[in-house]
Amino acid sequence: MSIFKFPESITSRPVYGTLEPRKGPAHLMIADAEGAEAILDLAKQDAELVANAHIIYIPKGTGETFVEKLQALKPRQLHVSPSYEASLQRLRKVLEDAHMGLQVYLTGTEGLMGQAQNEAMAAGIPHTSIQQEHRGSIARRMQCVHCKGITEDVMTDPFVCSHCGLNLFVRDHYSRRLAAFQGVCIDAEDPGNVPESVELYK
Amino acid sequence: MTIQFNNETFRDDYSFKNSDRAIARFPFPFHEDSYMYSVNMEQHRGGPEGSVYEMRFDVDEHYVSEMQDRAIVLDQDPLRCQSLPHMTLAGWDLLELIMVSKSEDYPDLFELHRDGNTWRWINKPMGIDDTFTFMDESTLPYGPMEYITRQAQGDFAVLDQRDDMLWMDAGMVTTQADWSLDFDIGMNFFEWHAPVPKAHEMGIFKRALKFLLNVQQGAPARRLNWTMTVNPLLDTSPENYHKWGVQKTELTPENIGSKQHLRVELQTFFRLPRSNALVFPIRCYLIAFQDIVRTPKWGRRLHRVIRDLPEELATYKGFIDNRPMMLDYLGQFDDGLPTSPGVWPDKDTEPALHK
Numbered sequence: 133m134s135i136f137k138f139p140e141s142i143t144s145r146p147v148y149g150t151l152e153p154r155k156g157p158a159h160l161m162i163a164d165a166e167g168a169e170a171i172l173d174l175a176k177q178d179a180e181l182v183a184n185a186h187i188i189y190i191p192k193g194t195g196e197t198f199v200e201k202l203q204a205l206k207p208r209q210l211h212v213s214p215s216y217e218a219s220l221q222r223l224r225k226v227l228e229d230a231h232m233g234l235q236v237y238l239t240g241t242e243g244l245m246g247q248a249q250n251e252a253m254a255a256g257i258p259h260t261s262i263q264q265e266h267r268g269s270i271a272r273r274m275q276c277v278h279c280k281g282i283t284e285d286v287m288t289d290p291f292v293c294s295h296c297g298l299n300l301f302v303r304d305h306y307s308r309r310l311a312a313f314q315g316v317c318i319d320a321e322d323p324g325n326v327p328e329s330v331e332l333y334k
Numbered sequence: 335m336t337i338q339f340n341n342e343t344f345r346d347d348y349s350f351k352n353s354d355r356a357i358a359r360f361p362f363p364f365h366e367d368s369y370m371y372s373v374n375m376e377q378h379r380g381g382p383e384g385s386v387y388e389m390r391f392d393v394d395e396h397y398v399s400e401m402q403d404r405a406i407v408l409d410q411d412p413l414r415c416q417s418l419p420h421m422t423l424a425g426w427d428l429l430e431l432i433m434v435s436k437s438e439d440y441p442d443l444f445e446l447h448r449d450g451n452t453w454r455w456i457n458k459p460m461g462i463d464d465t466f467t468f469m470d471e472s473t474l475p476y477g478p479m480e481y482i483t484r485q486a487q488g489d490f491a492v493l494d495q496r497d498d499m500l501w502m503d504a505g506m507v508t509t510q511a512d513w514s515l516d517f518d519i520g521m522n523f524f525e526w527h528a529p530v531p532k533a534h535e536m537g538i539f540k541r542a543l544k545f546l547l548n549v550q551q552g553a554p555a556r557r558l559n560w561t562m563t564v565n566p567l568l569d570t571s572p573e574n575y576h577k578w579g580v581q582k583t584e585l586t587p588e589n590i591g592s593k594q595h596l597r598v599e600l601q602t603f604f605r606l607p608r609s610n611a612l613v614f615p616i617r618c619y620l621i622a623f624q625d626i627v628r629t630p631k632w633g634r635r636l637h638r639v640i641r642d643l644p645e646e647l648a649t650y651k652g653f654i655d656n657r658p659m660m661l662d663y664l665g666q667f668d669d670g671l672p673t674s675p676g677v678w679p680d681k682d683t684e685p686a687l688h689k
Contacts, residue, residue, distance in 0.1 A: 143528040144529075275517065298576055305517070317579065320580060321583055
């Protein structure tokens with residue numbers, strides 16, 4: 133099951149909804165991994181809408197699992213990209229060329245949705261035209277508050293910053309601008325005393 | 335009144351000291367023997383002569399050294415000063431507000447001469463004499479907000495107002511109580527306060543926002559906030575927490591009187607005229623425990639406040655581990671006598687310590 137119910141948290145932590153068909157002259161869908169399932173569900177509600185859509189899909193660990201199913205929806209454009217970074221120039225071009233009323237659907241991991249939302253808002257897409265649905269991994273994109281480096285797909289708390297090597301604990305404080313949660317040194321007051329890592333939400 | 339500016343440090347050897355005058359005018363934040371969050375706003379229209387509330391922007395003996403400390407922080411981490419592109423006008427508003435206020439309130443220290451858009455600004459304590467064109471960024475060495483806040487004590491959050499909400503879209507933040515401008519910039523009022531425990535449930539932020547959205551030009555407001563800091567360290571930033579956090583463990587019963595500091599923020603709020611932004615100066619005052627307890631009323635009261643503070647707040651304010659040691663120290667200065675209402679020291683009327 134790709135749906136995870138996040139417990140209630142602080143007000144800066146994003147909350148996600150469920151994708152629903154909306155009227156619009158064009159539809160852009162950006163998904164990674166199990167996010168494909170949300171698009172498949174959307175297609176069950178409105179196959180024509182998805183058939184008119186431009187889908188950018190990053191399979192991540194799911195490999196070929198969903199690619200054929202997405203192709204079967206016969207979207208106007210389906211671009212399967214090996215990574216979000218690799219898709220970025222294309223995404224920017226699509227947003228740049230977009231006309232008024234474009235509907236944006238983001239689904240999959242928090243890191244993907246947050247970064248794609250930033251791109252959409254930077255391109256002037258109103259937030260009321262952007263929908264988000266979380267699917268799949270609960271891994272987080274974390275910013276180290278000390279060195280500012282981003283560590284992608286963090287699954288445990290605490291974790292080691294992939295840039296500066298400090299042991300960081302995972303906060304729920306979230307910056308939309310950075311599309312990242314905040315990681316803060318866990319052993320600053322007792323250097324070397326790092327509790328054992330546990331999986332997030334376990 | 336001429337101010338003797340201290341030559342002191344807020345890092346390394348920590349030579350920061352408060353004079354007798356600074357101790358007497360310290361903004362003690364507790365008006366009664368207990369503490370809980372409240373919106374506690376009042377108008378910022380002066381205060382008793384010599385108090386930190388008297389002027390729009392208080393200048394004290396720490397001014398020059400605090401500005402040197404700020405310059406060090408900015409050299410190490412330029413991200414402490416940021417302004418989103420739409421906030422430049424608010425920066426000019428802020429520059430004008432501070433220059434006009436300081437030159438009027440401290441004419442012996444600051445001068446502002448305006449001839450149309452050609453302005454000459456003289457800051458005598460810092461040895462600055464600059465002529466520039468108002469609203470022309472190319473005539474200043476920094477953007478307007480950075481230029482003036484390199485010459486004004488306290489942090490500055492500049493808040494854009496739109497959609498009935500305040501947005502933290504610019505700031506100069508080098509003396510913060512453990513929050514990151516770089517992380518929080520662009521957030522709305524509820525988001526940047528998200529990590530504060532309890533206050534959301536109490537409705538504090540909803541009420542505060544309502545109040546702040548309605549602050550009018552020429553009618554600034556103020557409130558106090560407080561926390562605890564070991565050593566007179568201004569830059570208690572999350573960015574550097576991995577460096578300073580360990581200092582919290584260096585308290586001993588012998589050094590706590592000189593090392594443990596009460597950290598008080600005088601927060602003021604001014605509406606800016608052209609941008610309709612709200613500027614939120616957060617001025618930090620530090621005082622060692624041994625200097626607080628020289629005022630008998632403050633010694634009694636601080637002991638009671640710290641003793642009875644809910645655990646959640648002591649944790650959030652970062653001194654839960656040191657609280658027992660603080661109470662052992664402060665308990666020596668609490669003889670159980672009642673205290674007079676209000677924040678003032680009342681040295682002439684409050685009894686000496688009966689211990």
